[in-house]
Amino acid sequence: VLDVGGKVYYPTFPIPDHENEVKSIPDWHARDDDILICAYPKSGTHWIWEIVLMLLRGKAERIQEIKEVAMLEGVTQAHYNNLPSPRVLNSHIYFSNLPQNFRDRKCKIIYILRNPKDVSVSYYNHHTKLRDYEYEGEWKNYLPRFIQGKVDYGSWFDYVREWHKVIEEGHPSIHVLTYEDVKKDGVNEIKRLAKFLEIKDDMDLFEGISAECDFKKMKTDKDPLEIKEEWRDGLPGMYRKGEVGDWKNWFTVAQNEMFDAVYAEKMKNCNVKIQFSKH
Numbered sequence: 289v290l291d292v293g294g295k296v297y298y299p300t301f302p303i304p305d306h307e308n309e310v311k312s313i314p315d316w317h318a319r320d321d322d323i324l325i326c327a328y329p330k331s332g333t334h335w336i337w338e339i340v341l342m343l344l345r346g347k348a349e350r351i352q353e354i355k356e357v358a359m360l361e362g363v364t365q366a367h368y369n370n371l372p373s374p375r376v377l378n379s380h381i382y383f384s385n386l387p388q389n390f391r392d393r394k395c396k397i398i399y400i401l402r403n404p405k406d407v408s409v410s411y412y413n414h415h416t417k418l419r420d421y422e423y424e425g426e427w428k429n430y431l432p433r434f435i436q437g438k439v440d441y442g443s444w445f446d447y448v449r450e451w452h453k454v455i456e457e458g459h460p461s462i463h464v465l466t467y468e469d470v471k472k473d474g475v476n477e478i479k480r481l482a483k484f485l486e487i488k489d490d491m492d493l494f495e496g497i498s499a500e501c502d503f504k505k506m507k508t509d510k511d512p513l514e515i516k517e518e519w520r521d522g523l524p525g526m527y528r529k530g531e532v533g534d535w536k537n538w539f540t541v542a543q544n545e546m547f548d549a550v551y552a553e554k555m556k557n558c559n560v561k562i563q564f565s566k567h
C-alpha cells in the first residue's frame with residue numbers, strides 16, 4: 289500500500305511514479321461534463337460504472353472497457369487529461385482528497401453506499417483471494433482490522449461520515465444510490481440515475497440495462513478485468529456473490545453485536561440510513 293500522508297493508505301497501482309501522481313490528485317482539473325462515481329471499495333462501483341456507460345451510450349450492451357482505465361488513484365495525470373469527454377471517472381478516495389477543482393465545480397458525482405457488513409465480507413474475500421495482497425488472515429482477525437480502518441482506503445466509517453457531511457450540507461450535484469436499492473429495484477434506480485444524468489426517459493433502455501447488468505449475466509460474461517492468474521484459486525473474484533445479506537453467513541452473533549455497537553457509536557452524528565436486517 290501507498291502512504292499518501294494523513295491517515296489513509298491507497299493500494300499501489302503499476303504506474304510510473306505512483307506516489308507523486310496520487311499526491312498531485314488535488315491539483316487535477318475537472319471538466320463541466322465529467323461524471324465521477326465514488327464509493328468505498330466493494331460497494332458496487334463496477335456495477336454502477338457499467339450502468340452509467342450504457343446510459344450514456346443509449347445501448348444496453350457491455351463494451352469491453354475496464355473501470356480501472358478511469359480510476360483517479362490508478363492512472364497518471366497525463367492519462368486522465370487525455371481521456372475523451374464525456375469522462376466517466378471513478379474513485380475510492382475521500383471527498384476531501386478529490387481534486388479541489390471537482391469539489392468546487394458542479395460536475396455530476398454519483399455516490400454509492402452499501403451495508404458495511406456486506407462490504408467487510410466482500411473486502412475480506414478481495415484481500416484474501418487477490419494474490420498481490422499476500423494476506424492470509426482469518427475472518428475473525430480481519431473484522432477488527434476492517435473496523436479499525438487498517439485496510440487500504442482506511443475506515444469505512446470515516447469515509448462514509450465525511451461524504452454524508454458533504455451531502456447533508458447540500459452539495460448541489462451528488463446523486464446517492466444504495467447497492468441494496470439497485471439490487472431490489474434496478475429499473476427504477478436506473479431511471480433515477482438517468483434523470484440525474486439528464487438522459488431522456490426510455491423504459492425499454494432502462495429495462496434492457498437492468499437485464500444486461502444482472503449479476504449472473506455480468507459474472508458469466510467475459511470480463512477483461514477478471515484475469516484468472518491474479519486470484520489465488522484461479523477463479524476470478526471481482527464478481528463474487530452479488531447478494532444482499534451475505535454477511536449473515538460470516539458474522540457470528542457476537543461479532544454482529546460488536547459491529548452494531550461500534551456502528552452506533554461511530555455513526556451517531558451521521559444521518560445515513562442503512563436498513564440492517566436481523567442476524
Ligand code: A3P
Binds near residue numbers: 329331334526534
Ligand atoms: P460481493 O463480494 O459481495 O459479491 P466493487 O465493484 O465496488 O469492487 O464492488 C464489488 C462488489 O459488487 C462484489 O460484491 C461484487 O460481486 C458486487 N457486484 C458486482 N457486479 C454486480 C452486479 N451486477 N449485481 C450485484 N452485485 C454486483
